[in-house]
Amino acid sequence: MAPETLTRAQPSAIQGAGARPGFRLAVFGLLLVAATAVLALVHITQGTSTVNAADIIGLILGNDDADTAAVVAASRVPRLVAGVLVGVALGVAGVIMQSVSRNALASPDTLAVNAGAHLAIVAVAAFGIQVPLLGAVGVAFLGGIAAASLVLALSGAGQSGSVRLVLAGSAIALAFSALTHALLLLFAQETRNLFAWGSGSLAQSGMEKFVLLAPLIGVVVAVLLIKSRSLDLLTLGDDQARVLGINVRSTQVLAIVLAVLLAAAAVTISGPIGFVGLAAPAVVRLAAAKIPGLHRHVALILASALMGIFLVLGADVLLRAIIGAQTAVEVPTGVVTTIFGAIFLVILAHRMRTSGPTREARSVSLRPTRPGAGAAVVVLLVLLVLAGIAAGLLLGDAKLLLGDLANWVTGQAGPVVSSVMDARFPRVAASLLAGASLALAGTVIQAVTRNPLAEPSIIGVSGGAGLGAILVITLVPLAGFWTVSAGAGIGAAVTAAVVFGLAFRGGLQTDRFVLVGIGVSAAAMAGITLLIVMTDPFNEAKALTWLSGSTYGRSMENLIPMSIALLITVPVIASLHRTQDLLSLDEDTPKLLGISVPRSRMILLVSAVVLTGSAVAGIGVIGFVGLVAPHAARALVGARHKLAIPTAVLLGALLVCVGDMIGRTAIAPQQLPAGLLTALLGAPYFVWLLFRSRLAR
Structure with a gap:
């Protein structure tokens, strides 16, 4: 996979893959679902209380243990569903951003969406503005969409190269992060605990966020699945997509808005968890090179959502397994996803080979300036x-x-x-x-x-x-x-x-x-x-x-x-x-x-x-x-x-x-x-x- 631009799908593949999904695609999907389910079961057995796997199994089998049920309902399940929602939102947001910009480096991180959403939420807290949960999603969405729009505008919608996209995204993210840090320093009391939250934490105090945001995320993902055919055709290029009856501009705008809305919801739930929106689609796209049909967006979106869940829950499970559940309370899950996402990115980069002249650096002109x-x-x-x-x-x-x-x-x-x-x-x-x-x-x-x-x-x-x-x-x-x-x-x-x-x-x-x-x-x-x-x-x-x-x-x-x-x-x-x-x-x-x-x-x-x-x-x-x-x-x-x-x-x-x-x-x-x-x-x-x-x- 070349990071400069995404590989364009062949028309024949798009037309024919839907009629016969393929055995390897089905096997891949089942394996991903099974691995995610196993990880979720392991995740719910971890925690600071004495409730263990045997207690959980007994509860599932019908044992009436009030203490176990209370712990599971108040702590374990909210953290689990938060990980599921965040994984789905970031995985799908990342794959949509990559497809629309035709750039494999596009994600909520590199488009500064997370930085914009984080800044907006911190600013609201700093100035003492009280907003309901859905209002917080709206605030995060405004910050994220402003950042993404600016980055895409400066980078030519990402189509002029990965370097330019990440350059613009890094510049905007640095500026937004500076503003965020300034607010955290100036309004330390009002923004208490938002520093660690700024790295992404799955800790939850109940099911309120799930009840309000799960339908929102579900509806957005469903709309994107409905539009998956249009997204497939976008990979052929603007001109060919128009010939096939696609309104390119409206499709791109709708997709980006929905992707930013997903990222904003994820930030509202857990803070900005890094690299999931970049790593999850990247892993799936690597598999798509070997699995026929996986490049189609109806499969790509679902697989990226599952991979996002797997990465988020996997990071949380690994964190608590290594340092213990009690110590892990203080450590944001996003720190682990960032570290392991970064390792994956380094490995991915190390395996890459140049794929043509579009990947070479532009030559520098050495013409002298005017004398003096x-x-x-x-x-x-x-x-x-x-x-x-x-x-x-x-x-x-x-x-x-x-x-x-x-x-x-x-x-x-x-x-x-x-x-x-x-x-x-x-x-x-x-x-x-x-x-x-x-x-x-x-x-x-x-x-x-x-x-x-x-x-x-x-x-x-x-x-x-x-x-x-x-x-x-x-x-x-x-x-x-x-x-x-x-x-x-x-x-x-x-x-x-x-x-x-x-x-x-x-x-x-x-x-x-x-x-x-x-x-x-x-x-x-x-x-x-x-x-x-x-x-x-x-x-x-x-x-x-x-x-x-x-x-x-x-x-x-x-x-x-x-x-x-x-x-x-x-x-x-x-x-x-x-x-x-x-x-x-x-x-x-x-x-x-x-x-x-x-x-x-x-x-x-x-x-x-x-x-x-x-x-x-x-x-x-x-x-x-x-x-x-x-x-x-x-x-x-x-x-x-x-x-x-x-x-x-x-x-x-x-x-x-x-x-x-x-x-x-x-x-x-x-x-x-x-x-x-x-x-x-x-x-x-x-x-x-x-x-x-x-x-x-």
Whole structure:
């Protein structure tokens, strides 16, 4: 299965498969039903009470045990039916999104539907708005449909390639997640317990959600089954579908609306459970290559629904089997689905082979900019960075004047000004160094992989560094800064080795790299959530602050790793600017010109990992900088790395510095982490960039 676009069904297969379903299709369906049923029986025997499998069997056989019946009715059954509903909703939503966009990477996760729905629900809770259960579904639906519409519009409905779809989805999801985290921090009391819920939890307090939402999900699935013939014809292409009498636009809109409604219902029931909507249809489509008739949507929808149930219940069963039912109460089921879904995605990506020129990265133009234009841009950015530094030093909970800054620089400031500046200068310096490091790392990674989506956060290096650091903080609470920094460096190195080792095995393939990176990044972030909820579930602010990147409390010591990393890597990366130009073109040109591609890639990627690990150790996990800054640099000065590198470095430093300054000033004396503001500042530009590039196509 190629992730770029879904394989188009042959007309003869569509016409003939319905008359004779096929023995293998029936066997596959029965096996999937049987496996799901067995898993459901195992699931209902697990729990925190002493009720075991024998008690459950006795209850089924008619034993009148009031205590067992009460436990099953109040706890076991609600959790089971929640898993069933969520599995059906996400499995069907994922397969419909993939079919309509003709893109195997489309899902409630990659279309930012989960992020939009989560943001909408958190916003309603934060502002104290009380809504009934069905009203919550409506709120989640509005957030999800807004996110999906924006992503599909920016990516050309997903038909221009997986990279563009995931690029748009990642940008919107990052921005929505930043807003969500900001609300969780600012309205901690109103949004209590929504951090863990944001990873997806099957814990239920009764059957109310099942009673109200099961009919809704059932009706939506039934409508999609009725429209399955139209969905089959859509896979032939718009023109052929129109010839066969299908109203393509209305069918696509209806299908997407219904898929988003399913995802919104799932979020309302359990929070955003990750990767089920992507993994369940992917597994079924893999089987469809061997089983005649499974590619038809009437079978594809039902099989994806069953596979969704199997994945959700399987994750919950495995979680409680490994860590115990009592401990599992605190751990969101979505963490497990994300980890195992990510592993599946990595395995799937590793097995993929290129299927044609549509999968190759687009060549980069190296035409020079107008003489002097690039230098003028760099000079202007230097001035803007200096202005950002001045604003960062002067603004905050205490406002200072330029005279105060001059007195502090010359050592003539009073004790109050000195105290403020001594605390503020390391924060401003940390934001500058972290922004420069991440932007430089993103520029290098994009050049080496010829992938505009590649950046430290999305490909997992930032998440791995964060996981390493939080692991040290969790296991060694009194660990010093250098020990935490070492943990971040090791985490970044391990994740980089996994991502690049799998992605480059058998030759560079853009889609494989994207899938591996997304999988490892999601697994790393799920691992961070798992550590936090298992060790300190009531300190959500600590987790959110770290995951959002904060300069709070930074000292001069925190600047050392980033400074050393930049001093070591900048000369190396700058000296290889011409090599990066050639690597960004194609696979063969650098070899023809005598460049050792493996050696150059290794040097550049190691440099990027060092930069990322030091930045995460310095101020935490900050996304988007390594994605936005290189794109903006190329838009300003062109693709030649001689100018693109310094431009990206200055843009990254400016972006984080301004984000940190606004975070310290906008709601003073309260503060928002720099990473939240960075995402909010970078997202509008990146959306505009994607929209402009789509118009230019």
